[in-house]
Amino acid sequence: MRVSSNTQYIAGTYSLGSQQGLLTRLQEQLSTLKRVNRPSDDPVASSQIINLMQSQSRNAQMIENAQTVVSKLSMSESLLHQGSEVIQAMKTLAVNAGNGPLKDTDKKALQNEFRERVRELVGIANSTDANGDYLFGGTQTQSLPFELKIGSTISIEYKGNYGQQDIQVSVSREMSVTEPGAVIFGGSSAAALPSPLPTPPEQPNPNLMSPGNELLQTIRRFDEILSGIGVYDDKKPAVPDPADNPLNEKKYPSYADSLAAVLDGFDAGLQQLLTVESRMGSRMTEAEALQSVGEDLKVQYATSIGNLEDLDIPAAISDFQITVQALTASQKTYQQVTQLSLFNYI
Template sequence: MRISSNTQYIASTYSIQSNQYRLSRLNEQLSSLQRINRPSDDPVASAQLINLQQSISRNDQMVANSKTIESSLALSEEYLFRAGEIIQNIQSLAVQAGNASLKDEDRAYIRTQLQEQTKALVGLANSTDGQGKYVFGGTRSQTPPFSLELEPEMKVEYHGDWGRQEIQASSTRDIAVTEPGGLVFGGGSAVADPNKPDAFSDGNQLWQSLARLDKILADGPNGMAKAGGPEGSEVKDAAGDTVLGADGKPMTFKDGLPRLDASGAPLLEPVLDNAGDPVLGPDGVTPLMQAQTTDLPPTYDESLAASIEGLKGGHEQLLRSHTAVGARRAEVEQLAKTGEGLDVQYKATVGQLQDLDYAQAVSDLNMALLAMDTTQKTYKLVSELNLFRYL
């Protein structure tokens, strides 16, 4: 076989270039401290790194979302806690209002405190976050969710919706960061039947009981129905005449009946026979009467008791929302910790794929330098070979 000097030149040149490439690659790795600087360095590991980087980006976004959610829920919890304190203060005022020794001016003072506490409560229900968005407006976060009127009577209305704003906290979990105010505090103070002012509806007890408490404090016991006269005393009509009962004898007060309306008149209804006609008394003209027992206007004490019970129901409703917010906050804290743990694992895997073994790289560099030096010396010796030197 014949080997020309051109073949030797090509082989030597290739060897030098190969060693130069190896030295360049090792120097680049040592400079960046990364094993992979381009996909061609390790195609399989490069593909895995791309997937890992995408996972890290998604996870970083979820961790950031979790912190945003936690911050929003913490703010909601603080508002709900303060609202609960105000409701407890109002409950104390309602209990004070039941003191039988109070005068009208005392009740007026309690009413003033009630209205101020209600303003504070509505103010909390209209609270905003750091971006000026209303926390308890549902998905309507640009306008105040609640309105309050104090005159001529207390009136509260909810203008938000019943939706929740949600943020993704993980690849499989969206968490609500807001509670609709109608669910937390109630939809308004209007009762279903104006003739039954103490019939508060579930979900609206807080505002309805506040409005009712304000009304009875304004009216006072003297402006409302009364339980009746002294036990055993005769019942008189508006003209001062004795009222005859169903037995034809003078009617007497018994067990608080008949009840008196706000003007002091007894609440009566005629005795009816089987045909539905009034039964007449001994004079054949005046119908016999009996105490009215249905659709009775409530007394001050009855309305006060209903208001206290309604405040209790409204407070429990708020506490349920407070508990739900707290549970979501605890969940998102766990999701954030999970995300932080995943971040450590992802980055450890990236390190295993990409980080340079510094000691091994230095050793490889020294070997490459030695190989390069040997190749260059060999090339020099081979390139100087010439037959004419031996002739």
């Protein structure tokens, strides 16, 4: 084998290039404090890091979703708590209405106070979140859920639907963040619908409905009592059985019986509201637990990624110093070799 000056030049150049490339990679690692900056640094570790980062991103989204669920449910739960206090105040007014004979002026004063409570309750039912979306309109978040009209009588109608807004809080779990207002407060102040209620077309889950919730109807009945309207209880016929009423006289339930029915209605309405509030509380607790699990996974993902890509700084510094020394030696050797020539010996 013949060794020429060109062969020595090529070998020296290759050695310098390799040392310089290694030095550049070590400088980059020390600059970023990462062992893997590109797939070519460690293909296997790079692939694992990509998979972990994708899982990390999904987990971060689930944590954010769980936070949203907690926030929305917390606000709704707080509003329902206020609503329960308003219903309790309405019931107290109904009790006061039964404390001995009342003058027309007393009834009028009670009615005025009662109607203010009705406005307060409907205001709660028409509450919005921070984005301006109505909380109790089902999936119709941009239109007013309840319409209130107060004249000689009270009319309250639910204008929303029976859908629920769901948010995914884990890979296998979606959670409802709303309850239809009709399920909480009732659908109408008009006479009770036949039981069981027909399933509304927008209703995804018939179990949500509570045919016994007659809160809005109870509100109308009590207002009519205070107004002096004769029909106090829609459940009792205005015309009794002919056997009990041979003269076929038109009779209405007594004042005391009507108030008793109203009190029962307020109790049933309050119970339904508390049931929904409890459901929301359970979901909020679950969302908080999932959020906590997500935070733990966040730490685990970060640790796993760090183990794969983080730089062993002392070892890298040592390698860097060795590489600098090796490069310096290679440069001196290359310089001496390139100065050798056979012509110097002729």
